[in-house]
Amino acid sequence: MIPTMMRRFPMSFYSKIIRKSPISQSFFLSRSYSSEANDQISHKKYTPKVAKGMRDFSPEQMAIREKVFETVRAVFSKHLAGQLDTPVMELTETLTEKYGEEGAKLIYNLADQGGEILSLRYDLTVPLARYVAMNRLFNWKRYQLGKVYRREQSQASKGRYREFYQCDFDIIGKGVTMIQEAEILKIIVEILEKLDLKFIIKVSHRLLLDALLKVAGCPIEKCQNISSSIDKLDKEDWNTVKQEMIEKGITEDVADSIGKYVRIKGEAWSILSELKKFKEITENETGNLALSELEKLFEFTDVLGTTQYLSLDLSLARGLDYYTGLIYEAILLKTDTSLGSIAGGGRYDNLIAKLSENKVNTPAVGVSLGVERIFAFLEEKYKNEKILHPKRSVLVAQAGSSNKYLLVKERLKICNLLWNGGIPCEMSYKEKSDSKGQAGYAGEVGIxxxxxxxxxxxxxxxxxVKSLNTHEETEVEINDLVSFINNKGYSAF
Amino acid sequence: MIPTMMRRFPMSFYSKIIRKSPISQSFFLSRSYSSEANDQISHKKYTPKVAKGMRDFSPEQMAIREKVFETVRAVFSKHLAGQLDTPVMELTETLTEKYGEEGAKLIYNLADQGGEILSLRYDLTVPLARYVAMNRLFNWKRYQLGKVYRREQSQASKGRYREFYQCDFDIIGKGVTMIQEAEILKIIVEILEKLDLKFIIKVSHRLLLDALLKVAGCPIEKCQNISSSIDKLDKEDWNTVKQEMIEKGITEDVADSIGKYVRIKGEAWSILSELKKFKEITENETGNLALSELEKLFEFTDVLGTTQYLSLDLSLARGLDYYTGLIYEAILLKTDTSLGSIAGGGRYDNLIAKLSENKVNTPAVGVSLGVERIFAFLEEKYKNEKILHPKRSVLVAQAGSSNKYLLVKERLKICNLLWNGGIPCEMSYKEKSDSKGQAGYAGEVGIxxxxxxxxxxxxxxxxxVKSLNTHEETEVEINDLVSFINNKGYSAF
Structure with a gap:
């Protein structure tokens, strides 16, 4: 019943819900119902399911997701960026020719129902560029949290979703060389540290890659295509990538020559001085420019205390067409094993001009956090904790065997007192509920x-009042109930 | 350049951005650029725009939207509901036959690109029902905040958007008659009070409406259609509605007979006793059931202190097909003028069964907040306030005329100190910025x-350190800077 794509996802929370239902059922339900369909129900065969490659998030998952979003928002707004929101749909023409040949195939199009030709957004960067161009902004910072859509084919996708969240931070307008890049890297570090994750950030430079390919003898018209092979070096070994390059039409000599460079990686400053020893790079104009920008960057990351996280990695290429300068990708680690990329970005100085009516040059740099992997990692981490309800939450329960309707109103009165006092609480909707059932429910959901x-x-x-944390039981005046619970002072998850 | 649908929306924030650009431009920009397109820019004519009927939200608007969402989330979770999230797309078959004939026309379909046939969700209720049916839940509470999609035609839409937010709270499973309905009404009241809005909540009952139409002599097959005419009584006068009914094929006598009932409205308890005087209603089985349910409801709303907001209004019908019991709609008021509906909902006992494989009877009741009107109202209210940045935000600025590159790093060092101390701050990305420009910028954006x-x-x-609130200037040791700013203790918006 659960579609294939959902199975790839940790099932702990789904199974938790299913395990829970017998108790919550007997707790809430006041009468039993037959499963016979009533007159108004159509008898057409229908099996409820979620669209392929997409998924629902249960409340337990959402509690974690909101925790991640709160952290992301707090850091983004600490850097005084405002939040932007754009529609999920864009005019199709806004998205065309932005994502390379492979990206273009993954765009979801709306049916033509009359009116404009629309597509679902593929990322948040192009909508930002469209907004900036439309509103003629030149100097601006913003962040955006939103879902994006890609028609990944399940065979090839290896657990990728077709609907997933991105959290983007971008700076529009030119500044001192590399100062904005350094701030973006600082932001990535702040968020990932705050989430208590282990990570490194690979950095490279598009101009450095261009220079390397040139000095290695790669024909200029093949550079883009060869770059996308290089980008696979984090997953495939050198020989596989080399073979792919040769199939793309370069000679084995050129491939080996490229291979000499793109397997260089390591601590930022030491790799930089290693690269400076290659005369062919320092004597190449773009190569030299890239090296001097990297040097400036590391001076700033030294000030910001983030150099320790950087790995200068010449195999990093980033798939998208629009990058023009520094590029970076944060990798989530479990001890020393990579769990994959969790953030990526770079400088893209030409994209906004492409979308502006008068082709106004508007440089920009940004990062996109791919938070789905972070969610999955944290779900695993918190799977045995009760995180759904705050620790000061209350169940108003009915003691003894009294069956009087009166007590429904009395319970409601106490709930009202607590709600008005700002305390999270609930009661059973049944007229009567036995003590054991109510206590069991409260313990299970973490009240x-x-x-x-x-x-x-x-x-x-x-x-x-019984505390389910300390197991103390206290008799409390109804008039003092709100302050009694508040004084227990437990903090929420 | 701004599409028609956007013009209907208060323009204050758009124009604010445009007004601001000259200052922020000179503040951030370090070099000037020619507007010539570079080699990589295609010369195809393109005008950046947002899809018709949709809109971007600027950071100033988002600050208000987040304030509303925070309030909504806080109240929803105070009632111990977890948050659910579902994909924006559903299988088309999940949405069919849920929204009546007129609703069906408004559904956005995805293009057939191979694979499943998909549509964008029209509301959050049907996806909830699909989720509940799929996961076989019987007793559950959840809330959901998300965008929904309707292909409103601009002529008919009167400022309606094609993409807009809904905030839903629903209770699944049966309880003591009307206790869940009373809790939902309490939730609506808590949210709208917290947002400091003036409102009333119209309530009625689908069974009461059925009974009224029956005793008035309306043929049963026309009831649904006649109901949708009745629902227009909040916007149109009686004669217009009556004319529409007659055109739909009932006699003038029947129309007048319906009119006698559906114009009844007022304070909950007094209208209820007025209705009890109609023998034809109390002697009708469904009519009598509806009246006794309303009586129970008002007993509970008396306990919860919400009866004062209720107006028992027999013209309320609610368009959607799926309601089966109590229905309600909150109306935003400005003094005594209605600014339109801002929340609606009711009991829908058959919807989930329709979506469940074995047609399991699963009663449910809920509310959907249409927050767009609330946003618009609050934007107007806050339009002259600087709400974007927290009051303890900092601009790290460079004094005097020194042009040394050194000061870029010194500013960055201070920013780093503040960021690490949790204080929102920024600096100009330029090497040098004059004092007047920096001070002017800070004042304008509300730092x-x-x-x-x-x-x-x-x-x-x-x-x-200069406070822009008190205009005090203090010399502070760099080591004490974080605690100095924190001790000023301004709270955020």
Whole structure:
């Protein structure tokens, strides 16, 4: 029943929901129902399912996702960027010729129902560029959190989703060379440190790659295509990549010559001085420019304390067409094993001009966080913790065997008191619920307190409060209930 | 350049951005660029624009939107619902026959690019029902915030958008009659009170409407169609609606008989006792059931202190096909003028069964907040306030006329200190920026403090801090800077 793409995803939360249902069912349900369809229900065969390659997020997953978003938003706005939101749909012409040949195949198009020809956005960078061009902004910072869409084919996709979140931060307008790049790298570091993740950031420079390919003898018209082979070096071994390059039409000598460079990687400053020893690079104009920009970058990352995370890695190429300068990619590590890329970006000085009516030169640099891998990693980490409800949450429960309708209203009265006091709480919707069932439910979903009410307590204006953390039970005046719970002062997840 | 649909929206924030650009431009920009297109830019004519009926949200608008979302989330989770997220796309078959004839026309379909036939979601209720059916949940609460899509035609739409947010809260599973409905109404009241809005909530009951139409002599097969005419009574006068009904094929007598009932509205308890005087309703089985449910509801809303907001209004019908019991709609008021509906919902006991494989009876009740009107209202309210940046935000600025590259690094060092200390801050990306320009920028975007650095201060390990709120200027040791700013203790917007 659960589609293939969803199975690839950690199932812990799905199975948790299913495991839970018997208890919550008996807890909430006041009458039993037959499963017979009533008159109004059509008898057409229908099996409920989610679209292929997409997925629902359960409340347990959403709790983690919101934690990640909060962290991302906090860091982005600490750098005084405002938040932008753009529609999920763009005019198809806005997206064409931005993502290379392979990217173009993955774009979702809307059916032609009359009116404009529309597509779903493939990333957040092109919509940003469209917004900046449309509003004629020249100097601006913004962040954006949103879903993007790619028609990945399940065979090739290896767990990639067709709908997934990106979190982008971009700076529009030119500054001191490499200062904006250094701030973007700082932002990546702040977010990943705050999420307590282990990572490195690969950096390289598009002009350096261009220079390397040129001095290695790669024909200029093949550079783009060869770059995309080089980009596979993080997943494939050199011989496989070399073979692919030769199939793309370069000689074995040229391939070997490229291979000499693109397997260089390591600590930022030491690789930089190693590269400076290659005369053919320093004597090449773009190669030399790239090296001097990298040097400036590392001076700034030294100031910002982020150089330790950088790996200067000449195999990094980044697939998209629009990068023009520094490029980078953050890799999530588990001890020393790579769990894949979790952020990527770079300088793209020509994209906005392409989308502007008068082709106004508007340089830009940014990063896109691919948060899905972060979610998956954190879900695994928190899978045994009860994170759904805050620790000061309350279940208002009915004690004893009394079956009086009166107690429904009394429970509701206590809930109202707590809600008005800002305390998260709920009650069973049943007229009567046994004590064991209510206590079991509260423990299972991770509620902090049970407020027990019974007829004798109500008469005396009191309730019994049981903490499910300390197991203390206290009789509390109803009038003091809000401050009693608040004074326990447990913080939320 | 701005599409028609966007013009309908308050323009204040768009024009603010445009007004700002000259200053921020001179502030950030370090060199000037020619507007000549470079080699890589294609010369195809392209005008950047947003899809018709959709819109971008600027950072100023997003600040307000996030404030609304925070309020909504806080109230929803106070009632211990978890958050759900579902894909923007659903299988087309999931959406068919859920929204009536008129709704169906508004659904966006994806192009057939091979694979499944997909559509964009029209609301969040059907995806919820699909999720509940798929995961076989019987007793559950959830909330969801997300965009929905409707192909409104601009002529007919009167400022409606084709992409807009909904915020939904739903309770799945049966409880004591009307207790869940009362909690949903409480949630609506809590959110709208917290946002400091003036409103009323119209309530009615589908079974009451059915009974009224029956006793008025409306043929049963026309009831659905006549209901949608009745629903227009909030915008059109009685004679127009009556004419429409007659055109739909009922006699003038029946129309007048319907009119006698559906113009009844007012304070909950008094209208209820008025209705009880109609023998033809109390003697009708569904009519009587509806009245007794309304009575129970008002008992609960009395406990929850929300009856004061209710208007029992027999003209309320709600367009969608799937409601089966209590229905409600919150109306935003400006003094006594209606600014339109901002929330709606009701009981829908059959929808989930329709989407479940074995047609399992799964009753449900919920509300959907249409937050776009709330955004528009609050944008107007805050249009003259600087809400984008928190009051403790800092601009690190360069004093005097020194042109030394050194100061770029010194500014970056101070920024780093502040970022690491959790304080929102930024600096100009230019090598040199004059004092007036920097101070002007900070004042305009609403920054709280300027930290001025100059060579002489740096040598002594100090900076000058100027508050833009109190205009005090203080010399502060660099080591004490973070605690100095934190101690000013301004809270964010």
């Amino acid at each position: 902090g307190f049970i407020v027990w009410i019974g007829e004798s307590e109500i008469e005396r204006g009191k309730v019994r | 709280g403090f300027i930290v001025w650095i100059g060579e002489s201060e740096i040598e002594r390990g100090k900076v000058r």
